[in-house]
Amino acid sequence: MHMRPTLSWTPAEGLPPGTTDVAPVADVLGVGGVLVVSGAGISTESGIPDYRSEGGSLSRHTPMTYQDFIGSAQARRRYWARSHLGWRTFGRARPNAGHRAVAAFGRRGLLSGVITQNVDGLHQVAGSGGVVELHGSLDRVVCLSCGAFSPRLELAMRLDEANPGFEPVAAGMNPDGDADLTDEQVGGFRVAPCMACGGILKPDVVFFGEAVPPRRVQHCRELVREAASLLVLGSSLTVMSGLRFVRQAAQAGKPVLIVNRDATRGDQHAVTRVALPLGAALTAVAGRLGIPVDGEAAPWG
Template structure:
């Protein structure tokens, strides 16, 4: 393990364009449950697909019920040592930036500036009808108080968290930029992702196929372990802290 950390740090030190790719595993160490884990939101409620949300008031209420519950889990969460180290690496120029599957905004709170959010952000809501965006907290509070889905304050339209729902396409410009980062990378460090959800998992895979070294840090096996240059099992925060010390 120690020799692997040292080698990963050496690759990062020599990299001209290193990219960090993160999944839910980095944020579970801040107390935010993985939605797929026992007790996670996805195990307690049915999936509300994007087309249902658009067409059905009942589906919109179900969606807001789920989002209001998950909001409690991340609103009070703080970035952990992993988020903080990644932000420091960006500031120092060790990495180009972060591509994340997470919607919790903890990378930005930790100080990361160049963050590509593949699945959007739960820190904001957006109107599907006029495209206005607003901070999420007042609208969650309003829903919890009234048990009614809040309308857009600008146009009265359908207000939805600014996250990508099932059946909804990933933001094209963000996905395109993330793909370009991975193709231009010489090192891709993936942290806390199962690397089985596509098209997101295809990004580090494309980078590896284009010549980047692929380092995977995760508690469990991932969908890309077989092509990785290095796998580091265990805690994301501990692995990043050890890598940072080696740097």
């Protein structure tokens, strides 16, 4: 559901192979001025699935588009039923070692910023400050009529009241917080309107088929210009919303480093791609830099 439309891409022959050597990442971080761009892969160890890895949610789940959401009351009912159920699990997710490592790098002054494609808020829960949420966040809701914002937790309470006994068993969870439900399970789920004007509520996230707000894109481009290097964590870079920043950095002669188990659409622009799980890779990088990665954070939401 969130992020831009899927692009047709498969890893091309001749791309640089992945490595298990984290030394180049540690070396670049040691210099400082690193801009992190994170994707769904950094949250998989927190129990939130990704989209495009083997067995990722796109292999079994077609995300709702912005056009479907605004054009059909039934589509909105299906979305909110699935999202409401998914929120109960999604909102309990906790930051993992990858999130905590990024926060630790930030506290040491090694990062110039963090841009995340994720909508789970786990970077902030782990302690990262000034995170740019490229695709928005599930913890906010916006009215499409009056533009009023409200907390997702408030809406969750209203939906509980409007749908007593709604306890279907989902077949799975998706990166955008949707639970997999059948139309029969959705049934007559009641959608809550905006409390200010009675308008249509939408999570404050970028759906498939919807553009990232231009001001947000411009801010991210400025962060790339100011950074000394770019570190991509857990993103396939399949969609242009993240790939454009990699291309911008590479064109400016800034080192691009990627930590992702699978090949990415940005590998040709990268100095290296570390093909390791994010938690293990970033913990190893932190160890080389003498930075402890520990501590637990409270659940988000």
